Amino acid sequence: MQESLDMGMNHQKIDIGTAYDAALLGRIAKVQGNARTVHNLVYSAVCVLLVVLGLQAGYETARGIILIASGCILLPLSNYSVRRKARDEAEELGGKRKLARYQFEDQKIIASIGQSREEIQYDQIHSLKEDDKGYYLFYGRTGAIYVSRQSLKNIGSENFKVLVEEWTGRKFKKPGSVLTFNIHDLISLFRK
Structure with missing residues (x-):
């Protein structure tokens, strides 16, 4: 994974790659299920x-x-649609990984997976979550972007967080919900 930070005159751009596998898709679905949207x-x-x-x-x-x-x-x-989407995508991968490239710009995010390209406006992002491993940006009904903290070594995890919060007008929060609280969540409260 390669990342870069291009800061010109009032222009900032961050390029990040994320390799999705079945385990990561499952983790994203769990966090997304806990990101209680108004609909949920x-x-x-x-x-x-x-x-x-x-x-x-x-x-x-x-x-x-x-x-x-x-x-x-x-x-x-x-949360069934989120879990079903993650399961279907994991089956489609067949044990392999799928590389997604994200280009974070001032006005939008450009997501590229193979030949597919999607533009996501920051006002489409309804929830920002973070945990020890990375950042989750949720948009639409089941859309999700994951950025690992490891992939942000060159630009800094905090710099990325500040920029995304500024661009979206939202704050990153720790995942968790009373409706899906379990013993693992309780233990994680006491870890640093």
Whole structure:
């Protein structure tokens, strides 16, 4: 992976390569599932509401059972599209890696994978997450960009973070959600 920082007169450009494999796609899907977007929060609230209405109707009644079951079944499906996309892409890789090149510019990100090219405007990015290994930028319903901290040696991890926060108008946050909190997340709270 090669990166460069080109800072001219009011023009900044960062070129980064990321090699995606099945494990990385799975990690991204987990972080993305925890990046509770407004859509996911509304979806989760509807599921909880179904359970509450079911309990009010009475768990002995057919109506109550249907409402409770609907809420309990739909809640885990809130992140299904993200997990399914990651699984499908991992299967498509067949144990190999796929290299993506990202060119971060003042107004947009240009993503290139093979012959495919996509431009992502910074206002399309709805969530920024970071962990010990790297940075996650989420856009659209299931779009994700991952940049490892290791790939930022020449330009500096903090420099990259500051620039992306400036360009997007958002702040990087640690991933985590009460709805998907598990023992691994609890242990990571106590690690430095």
